[in-house]
Amino acid sequence: MQITLQNIGRRFNREWIFRGIDYSFGDNSSYAILGSNGSGKSTLLQVLNGSLAPSTGKLTYTRIGEEIEPEKIFNYLSLAAPYLELIEEFTLNEVVDFHFKFKALRSGLDKAAVLDILGLAGSRNKAIRYFSSGMKQRLKLVLAFCADTPMLMLDEPTSNLDTQGIDWYLSLIQQYSVGRLTIICSNQEHEYRFCKHQMSIADYKDAPKK
């Protein structure tokens, strides 16, 4: 899976958040998007996952040599992010069933295995609205990890996780990022230490308009 950016920029009103990005995410490798609070990491991730249009430039998705239309890119990716809402009225069982109606499970996994990885099987009949913020974060990560999609995008993956939760994330991320284009937005080293590539939003703050 490959995402190619040509002269990508995004602004809100008159403020350029980033511009002049020429970059290629590919080879099923792992990438960290780095930058301070408010620098534009989440904005770039949303541009990359097709939920936000760039203000300038061209974004191309290709898989096994074939171009994928941007409108269809959501089928190819799994995303876990603080701004992504879970359906609060559903129980854990229902959320897992619902999610995997739309996304296939990675090979070798079934629902019991997903609950096992999550480590919250005892809460399977509990409504999500009663989950703690850390439990919700674990659930978002597991849904993304366990889906059979060629792209994995994580924004602040360990937000709301305690030390045990961070160890749990670290024990899973390497395994579930293998063979997928993985992009992580972060400013905490432990979240992205394993990533093979790093890009810094700061490098695209003052790029001249092309």
Ligand SMILES: Nc1ncnc2c1ncn2[C@@H]1O[C@H](COP(=O)(O)OP(=O)(O)OP(=O)(O)O)[C@@H](O)[C@H]1O
């Ligand atoms: N819809 C919007 N309208 C106007 N400005 C926005 C909008 N979304 C984001 N911004 C601005 O864009 C800038 C980048 O925000 P973004 O959330 O991408 O940063 P970030 O690097 O992910 O930050 P953090 O590390 O705090 O999550 C900020 O100045 C933010 O206020």
